[in-house]
Amino acid sequence: GNSVTQMEGPVTLSEEAFLTINCTYTATGYPSLFWYVQYPGEGLQLLLKATKADDKGSNKGFEATYRKETTSFHLEKGSVQVSDSAVYFCALREMDSSYKLIFGSGTRLLVRP
Amino acid sequence: SQTIHQWPATLVQPVGSPLSLECTVEGTSNPNLYWYRQAAGRGLQLLFYSVGIGQISSEVPQNLSASRPQDRQFILSSKKLLLSDSGFYLCACDHLYNEQFFGPGTRLTVL
Numbered sequence: 001g002n003s004v005t006q007m008e009g010p011v012t013l014s015e016e017a018f019l020t021i022n023c024t025y026t027a028t029g030y031p032s033l034f035w036y037v038q039y040p041g042e043g044l045q046l047l048l049k050a051t052k053a054d055d056k057g058s059n060k061g062f063e064a065t066y067r068k069e070t071t072s073f074h075l076e077k078g079s080v081q082v083s084d085s086a087v088y089f090c091a092l093r094e095m096d097s098s099y100k101l102i103f104g105s106g107t108r109l110l111v112r113p
Numbered sequence: 114s115q116t117i118h119q120w121p122a123t124l125v126q127p128v129g130s131p132l133s134l135e136c137t138v139e140g141t142s143n144p145n146l147y148w149y150r151q152a153a154g155r156g157l158q159l160l161f162y163s164v165g166i167g168q169i170s171s172e173v174p175q176n177l178s179a180s181r182p183q184d185r186q187f188i189l190s191s192k193k194l195l196l197s198d199s200g201f202y203l204c205a206c207d208h209l210y211n212e213q214f215f216g217p218g219t220r221l222t223v224l
Contacts (some may be wrong), residue, residue, distance in 0.1 A: 034212060043117075043203050043215035044157075049161035089156065101147075101213055 002027045002077040004090050006104035013080055013111050021075040021107045023064075023090035031092040033066055034101070038087045047075075047088070062088075080111045115140040117216035119204050125222045132177075132191040134219050136204030139185070144206040146187040148179055150212065151201040163187060199223045 006010030007022040025031065032051045036044040053068035062077045073090060090104040116139045126132060138144055148160040159172045161179035169179050176195060180188045187204060204216040 036215075041218075041220075043218045044205075045215070049212055099154050100162065101160060103157045 002031070002092060002094050002102045004044075004092055004102050004104035005089050006088075006107050009106075009108035011107060013109070015082055015111055016079045017111075018019050019075070019077040019080045019084075019109070021088055021109070022092075023073045023075065023104060025071050025073065025086075025092050025093045027091075027092055027094055029094055031094045033064070035062070035064055035073070035075050036089040036092070036103075038089065038092060038106070040086070044089065073111050080109070082111045082113055085109055085111045115144070115206060115208070117204055117206060117214060119202075119216040119219050121219060122217065123220045123222075125224060128179050129198055132189070132194050132198070132221070134141065134189040134202055134204075134221075136187040136189075136216055137185055138187075138206050141206065141208050142184060143162050144185065144208050146181060147205040147207075148187065148189050149203040151203060151218075153200070157203065159213045162190070174215055194223045196223050 003026045004022050034049045035047040037047045038044045046063055049060040050057040050066035053066055053069045064073050064075045066073055087106045087108045089106045091101045093101050118137045120135055145164050147159040147162045150160055151157050161169055161171055163169050163181045166181055166184055177191050199222050202219045205213045207213045
């Protein structure tokens with residue numbers, strides 16, 4: 001079945017450090033891929049998305065490229081801020097009859113000043 | 114753009130009591146609606162989804178149920194809560210299978 005695997009956290013970085021959160025997926029077709037962010041005590045917000053191979057999603061300095069050959073969608077940011085501290089979820093949506101979102105387990109990011 | 118309302122924001126209930134969580138959506142019509150549960154420090158588990166009024170699909174067998182009495186209203190219920198029902202419940206919607214938008218969530222503690 002379809003699945004999403006994320007690196008385990010927490011990831012702890014100093015402010016202005018480079019961030020990578022790994023995400024790989026298993027899917028039978030050609031899914032759309034998403035990154036969601038959850039700040040403490042809140043719901044999830046869509047951070048970025050990519051709908052086909054080699055697409056790059058970007059938002060708020062975060063980027064992720066849809067790599068079909070490696071089935072990956074790693075999240076990157078060149079310089080993190082304390083305000084980026086949150087839980088990040090990678091997700092896929094298979095464009096078949098189910099259309100359900102499959103989430104990874106989430107990666108907690110802690111950014112220290 | 115759509116806005117999702119959930120209430121209550123927090124809830125503390127004794128084991129064996131009933132539950133009703135409500136989700137309403139503004140700014141879109143004919144949305145797909147979803148209930149997720151997030152246990153402490155863990156990912157999201159899809160509980161139910163609905164593609165229309167009265168149409169409910171259950172993902173995980175459990176003592177919870179869902180109903181959709183109106184196009185933009187989605188209700189999560191239980192007749193008797195268990196300790197394991199504690200968690201953060203999130204309602205989400207999408208339209209025509211574009212990206213999902215999430216509500217602010219309800220934190221449920223069962224004692």
